Amino acid sequence: MLFNSIDFAIFLPVVFMLYWFLANKNLKIQNLLIVAASYLFYGWWDWRFLSLILFSTIVDYLIGRKLEREDHLFKRKLLLWTSILVNLGFLGFFKYYNFFLDNFVSAFSFFGFEIKPNSLDVILPVGISFYTFQTLSYTIDVYRRKLRPTHNFIAFSAFVSFFPQLVAGPIERATHLLPQFYEKRKFNYAQAVDGMRQILWGLFKKIVIADNCAEFANLIFNNSSDFSGSTLVLGALFFTFQIYGDFSGYSDIAIGTSRLFGFDLMRNFNFPYFSRDIAEFWRRWHISLSTWFRDYLYIPLGGSRGGIWMKVRNTFIIFIVSGFWHGANWTFIVWGALNAIYFLPLLLTKNNRNNLDIVASGKHLPSGKELFLILITFGLTVFAWIFFRANSIEHAFEYISEIFSPSLFTLPSFEGMTRALTVIKLVCLFTLVEWFGREGQFALAQLGLSWKRPFRWTMYFAIILSIFWLGGSEQAFIYFQF
Numbered sequence: 001m002l003f004n005s006i007d008f009a010i011f012l013p014v015v016f017m018l019y020w021f022l023a024n025k026n027l028k029i030q031n032l033l034i035v036a037a038s039y040l041f042y043g044w045w046d047w048r049f050l051s052l053i054l055f056s057t058i059v060d061y062l063i064g065r066k067l068e069r070e071d072h073l074f075k076r077k078l079l080l081w082t083s084i085l086v087n088l089g090f091l092g093f094f095k096y097y098n099f100f101l102d103n104f105v106s107a108f109s110f111f112g113f114e115i116k117p118n119s120l121d122v123i124l125p126v127g128i129s130f131y132t133f134q135t136l137s138y139t140i141d142v143y144r145r146k147l148r149p150t151h152n153f154i155a156f157s158a159f160v161s162f163f164p165q166l167v168a169g170p171i172e173r174a175t176h177l178l179p180q181f182y183e184k185r186k187f188n189y190a191q192a193v194d195g196m197r198q199i200l201w202g203l204f205k206k207i208v209i210a211d212n213c214a215e216f217a218n219l220i221f222n223n224s225s226d227f228s229g230s231t232l233v234l235g236a237l238f239f240t241f242q243i244y245g246d247f248s249g250y251s252d253i254a255i256g257t258s259r260l261f262g263f264d265l266m267r268n269f270n271f272p273y274f275s276r277d278i279a280e281f282w283r284r285w286h287i288s289l290s291t292w293f294r295d296y297l298y299i300p301l302g303g304s305r306g307g308i309w310m311k312v313r314n315t316f317i318i319f320i321v322s323g324f325w326h327g328a329n330w331t332f333i334v335w336g337a338l339n340a341i342y343f344l345p346l347l348l349t350k351n352n353r354n355n356l357d358i359v360a361s362g363k364h365l366p367s368g369k370e371l372f373l374i375l376i377t378f379g380l381t382v383f384a385w386i387f388f389r390a391n392s393i394e395h396a397f398e399y400i401s402e403i404f405s406p407s408l409f410t411l412p413s414f415e416g417m418t419r420a421l422t423v424i425k426l427v428c429l430f431t432l433v434e435w436f437g438r439e440g441q442f443a444l445a446q447l448g449l450s451w452k453r454p455f456r457w458t459m460y461f462a463i464i465l466s467i468f469w470l471g472g473s474e475q476a477f478i479y480f481q482f
Contacts, residue, residue, distance in 0.1 A: 001041050001042075001044040001045065002474075002476065002477070003202075003203070003206070003250065003253045003254075003257075003477075004203060004206055004207055004474065005474075007044065011037075011040075011041065012257065012260075015033070015037045016260060016261070018033060019033055019034075019261060020187050024186075024187070027182075027183075027184055027185075028154060030185065031152075031154045031155050031158045031181055032154055034158045034161075034162065034163070034181075034261070035154060035157045035158050035161060037163055038158070038161035038162055038163035038166060039053075039161060041163040041166065042126070042127070042161065042163070042166055042167070045126050046123070046125070046126075049125040049126075049128075052090060052125055052128070053131060053160065053161055056086070056087055056090070056131070056132070056135050056160065057135070057156065057157050057160045057161070059082075059083065059086050059087075060083055060087075060135045060136075060138055060139050060156075060160075061150070061153055061156050061157075063079050063080075063082060063083045063139055063142075064138065064139060064142045064149035064150065064156075065149055065151070066079055067079055067080075067139075067142050067143055067149060068142070068148070068149045076143060079143070080139060080140070080143045083135075083136065083139040084136065084139075087132045087135060087136050088132070088136075090128065090132065091128055091129060091132045094123075094124050094125055094128060095124055095128065095129070095327075095328055096328045126167050127166055127167035127168060129325060130165070130166070130167065130168060130169045130171055131160060131161070131166060133171050133289075133292055134159075134160065134171050134172055134174075135160055136296070137171075137172075137173045137174050137175075137292065137296070138156075138159070138174035138178065140296055141173070141174055141175055142174075146175060147174055147175050147178075150178060152181075152182070155178065155181035155182060156178070156181075158181050159172075159174065159177055159178045159181055162177070162258075162263075164253075164254040164255075164257040164258045164261075164263075164265070165254040165255075165258065165265055167477075168247070168250045168251075168254070168477055168479040169250075169251065169254070169268060169286075169288050169289070169479075170251055170254065170255070170265050170266050170267075170268040170287070170288035171288040171289055171292055172265060172266060172288070173266075173292075176266060177263070177265070180263055180264065185261070185262035185263075186262065187262065188262065191259050191262070192259060192260050194256075194259060194445070195255075195256040195257065195258070195259030195260045196256065196260070197256070197442075197444045197445070197460075198252045198253075198255055198256030198259070198441075198442050198444070198445070199252065199253050199256035199257060200256075200444065200460065200463055200464070201249075201252055201442055201443055201444045201463070202248075202249040202250065202251070202252025202253035202254075202256060202442075203249070203253065203467055204249075204430075204463050204466065204467055205244075205245040205246075205248060205249030205252065205430075206245060206246055206249035206250065206253070206477070207467050207471035207472065208245075208426060208430075208466050208467060208470050208471055208472070209241055209242075209244075209245035209249075209426065209427060209430050210241070210242045210243075210244075210245030210246035210249060210472075210475070210478075211471060211472030211473060211474065211475045212423045212426065212470070212471070212472035213238040213239070213241045213242035213245065213423060213427070213472075214238075214242045214246075214472060214475045215416075215423075215472055215473060216234075216235065216238045216414075216416065216420050216423065217235055217238040217239040217242050217389070219235075219414065219415075219416070220232060220234065220235025220238065220414065221235055221239065221389055221390065221391075221399070224395070224398065224399050224402065225398070225402075227402075227412075227413075227414060228402075228407035228408070228410050228412065228413065229402050229403040229404065229405050229406075229407040229408030229409075229410075230407065230408055230409070230410050230411060230412045231412040231413060231414055232399055232402055232403045233403055233408070233412075234412045234420075236382050236383075236385060236386050236389075236403075237382060238420075238423075239385055239386075239388075239389045240273075240381065240382045240385050241427050241430075242478070243385065243388075243389075243478055244269075244272070244273065245430075246475075246477055246478045246479070247269070247286070247477070247478060247479050248268070248269035250477050250479065251268035251269055252269075252442055255267070255268070255442075266287065266288055267287060267441060268286060268287050268288050269284065269285065269286070269287065270283070270284040270287065271284060271434055271438045272284035272285040273374075273378055273381070273431075273434075274359050274374055274434075274435065274438060275355070275359075275374065275377050275378075276354075276355045276359060276370060276373035276374055276377060277346055277351070277352075277354065277355055277373065277377055278339065278342040278343050278346065278377060278380060278381075279343060279346045279347070279351075279352035279353065279354075279355070280354075280355040280356075280377070281377055281381060282339070282343070283356075289322065289325070290322075293318050293321065293322055294318070297317070297318060297321065298314055298317075298318045301313075301314045301317060301318075302314060304347065308348065311344075311347055311348065312344060312348075315340050315343060315344055315347060316337065316340045318340075319336040319337060319339050319340035319343065320333055320336045320337055320340065321336070322336050323335050323336020323337065323339075324336065326388070329392070330392070330393050331387050331388065331390050331391075331392065331393060331396060332387075332388065334387045334393060334396070335384055335385075335387040335388045338383075338384050338387060339384055342380055342384070358438060358439055359374065359438070361439065364436075383400075386399055386400060426470065433447065
């Protein structure tokens with residue numbers, strides 16, 4: 001079920017009413033309702049894959065209970081690796097089977113051996129990369145004794161399948177979200193209103209910004225050989241705002257929806273395109289995944305504590321694995337490696353934690369130096385997104401080579417350019433709103449709160465009208481395929 005669909009517009013109020021008016025006096029029934037609603041939400045897409053979520057839930061619940069009673073180190077490690085192999089086994093089969101098979105065949109073909117294996121027509125279950133990591137965080141934290149295993153199967157099932165963030169995150173830690181299912185929840189009007197504002201801004205990001213940008217990004221990337229270098233630059237910019245509006249918009253809707261039900265999810269985006277270096281960008285982009293890899297992979301590998309070689313090795317591992325997490329294509333691996341190259345100079349010179357504050361805090365405009373650093377970081381990010389969006393490595397290099405050709409100095413031109421100019425204006429307006437709202441948890445968190453009610457509500461109605469009148473053609477969320 002899509003957040004930007006009529007189905008969800010009916011589903012959400014129904015679940016909200018049942019949750020607060022029928023189940024509000026019984027915590028167990030509230031949690032059971034969340035599980036039922038979450039399974040309906042996910043099964044709306046394809047009910048067959050509900051068995052995967054249920055199986056992962058049962059396996060990790062039982063392993064957690066077993067870890068509680070087991071003190072023998074070898075047996076504890078065996079239980080941990082059972083959870084890891086089961087969860088990553090599902091992920092590997094559905095997501096990477098054909099990728100490894102195709103590359104295996106290509107490797108043998110290179111040496112003159114012809115192999116004709118049977119590839120599988122495997123459908124990738126929506127959200128499997130997200131809920132797999134979420135359940136793994138539980139098992140790993142129980143193994144590390146950072147979290148007491150739950151004896152409440154319903155609460156654990158609700159944690160694993162919680163519908164607002166089930167499909168595309170944020171990837172919640174068990175230490176943060178699971179305890180919230182044990183606590184009695186009371187309706188908080190201020191929290192719900194704030195959640196509605198965040199949902200509204202998330203829908204604007206997705207429908208007005210991402211879906212409109214997607215139309216032109218797809219046109220240009222899918223026919224890149226037909227366009228000039230300047231048009232290809234514009235295509236890369238369209239994709240840059242498409243993926244941000246799409247993914248951060250989903251996170252805003254997920255977090256806002258959770259607040260309607262009395263839950264607090266972690267922040268997943270913190271205005272990343274206003275970053276002053278790549279290290280800051282990765283502290284602000286897809287925060288739940290970045291911190292997951294930091295805590296469960298980077299630090300166990302030694303983090304930044306060793307010599308130069310260890311720092312270089314660990315940095316490349318974390319970024320390449322992050323790239324591979326995004327999809328079974330060499331383009332994602334190159335995208336990850338490129339970001340590692342961006343990041344390494346900052347790490348090796350110990351400048352990777354220079355920009356921890358909000359850019360131009362308390363000011364309307366950034367300084368000249370800050371603006372320069374933002375533009376440089378943004379340019380590097382746009383360049384890396386080309387690999388992320390390209391169909392193949394060859395396509396990415398062809399795209400880039402055409403950019404750096406004499407046609408770069410011509411005016412962009414393609415069918416629909418007039419409408420594209422309207423979208424560019426919307427993106428500029430969107431960026432302006434994000435800039436003035438950058439000190440809040442999301443752009444509308446504080447923006448307009450001090451205004452008189454007629455002006456504030458005029459802004460809200462303008463956003464609602466723009467969603468209906470200026471929205472692009474409906475597009476699936478990009479991260480559903482990851």
